[in-house]
Amino acid sequence: MSDFDSIVIGSGFGGAVMACRLAEKGARVLVLERGRRWKPEDYPSVSQKHWLWDEDEPEQQNGWLDFRYFGDMSVAQGAGVGGGSLIYANVSIDAKPEIFENGWPAAIRYAALKPHYDTVAQMMSVQRLPENQFTARTRLMQEAAGKIGAADRFSLVPQAVTFDPDWHYGLDDPHDARHSKRWVNDQGVAQGTCTHCGNCDIGCPTQAKNTLDLNYLARAEQLGAEVRALHQVRCITPEGSGYRLQVRDLEGRRTISLKAERVFICAGSIGSTELLLRCRDQYRTLPKLSARLGQGWTSNGDFLTAAWYDDREISPTRGPTISAAIDFLDGSEGGARFFVEDGGFPDLLGNLMEKGGRHYRLRNTRLGRALERRADRSDPARRLMPWFGQAVDEPGGQFYLGRRWLMPWRKDRLKLKWDYRKAEQAVQGLADMHLKLTEATGGEATTPATWRWFRNLVTPHPLGGCNMADDVSQGVVDDRGEVFGYPNLFVMDGAVVPTALGLNPSKTIAALAEYAAARIA
């Protein structure tokens, strides 16, 4: 007897879509999420607490950001109910149709995904920055594109953010939350509008960001799905026609066991790959998993160059984190395919001073008011432009379980073999374009030494590891995410994406989940 019809592991873009659509079909659904259920008052942007997730001691440290270091490659990802939608920069964009022509199962082409991309756009309420709300970064992007003769490649990116057309930078204290207007979304959840506070990556204080807990997961819960936060799945074993899970309850500090007829692994590119590697190679509960497991991983060619402008205020800590793009995905720059974006970041010092000024002991005192005013002017990075972007690199990574330094007899440490040469041409093309755009607009920049000398990269867009394919010799799951050799076991998240997209991947991951859900009875 199963405890649930379906258990979904992880509540990011794959998991939230699956949970919602399975609940709509009347299934008894349980979502197990290793991270917390966040409320705006707990977000790091507001509380200044609970920043990090630590995979080695998740019962002690189960915060917002899970940063993994794998030598030449580091990966940033979110943890919490809503997965990467809590931490992400809101860009919600279709992949280019040509991307699906090579390396994908025959059934997955842009035309097959297009109706599902449209559904995602509607559920996530995707919009573009209003013309009267261009940030200094947006204007610099537009000017730079014009100056290098690429004006037609510039566009505003679609974002899962709700903007108020009446908001503008001329308002008194424009980023203050009092300028955010309340509204109610299609799932009946109250949200606010954007005040360009710049905190998108550390929690949107006004809930202008359309995160998954406010739409897909809200709908799933309204339909009876149960979501258990701080529950980390450690092992999956076939049992009867379904699967039994060993789950660590991080709050209760105990291990529980649950059974479901169908299991959907949606723990993200790293999380799903690691869980299945452990089940195949460490616990040996799923020994028939494809030999391709862990292979074909890509960093999606993410790269950032910081440029300095002596005579220009850019204030990258204000405005939505990413607002615009200059599109070179057609390969016209010597064959390298990439997508340049502006990259903002939160004003951590300013946030801290503002919070200090609003402390109940300081509120309405001279010191409190001074701290709040100072917070607004503190921005030491106001002349900095972070040029960001992604590139279509070749999938050059392989995850495996390797030996620990201090306990070499234990082969249970997640490791990555990363061949930087597979990313070199694409990433270098993007890095060179950053310098060209900087020079054209009177700034100064050099390519970071971490890339020039060490070929080290950091990515927030891990893709692959449980790649989808037409058969088990090429991948781990089919086009609906069902695991080859294990009926009723599915992977549906960034881990199934078999190639780089060269732009922000969350909408494609959600569209693939919509596609799979539409084909699962």
Ligand SMILES: Cc1cc2nc3c(=O)[nH]c(=O)nc-3n(C[C@H](O)[C@H](O)[C@H](O)COP(=O)(O)OP(=O)(O)OC[C@H]3O[C@@H](n4cnc5c(N)ncnc54)[C@H](O)[C@@H]3O)c2cc1C
């Ligand atoms: C700073 C930052 C900015 C980004 N900006 C953008 C952007 O603007 N646009 C965009 O498209 N993408 C962006 N991304 C990437 C985006 O967040 C990811 O591509 C996306 O979230 C991946 O979706 P997913 O479903 O694969 O996994 P996730 O969204 O990561 O969800 C996986 C979930 O599974 C949980 N989990 C993991 N292991 C277990 C386990 N064993 N048991 C239970 N739960 C588990 C995790 O806590 C997580 O909540 C950004 C990422 C970062 C870090």
Ligand code: SF4
């Ligand atoms: S800029 Fe601020 S208000 Fe706007 S979406 Fe980002 S965090 Fe929310």
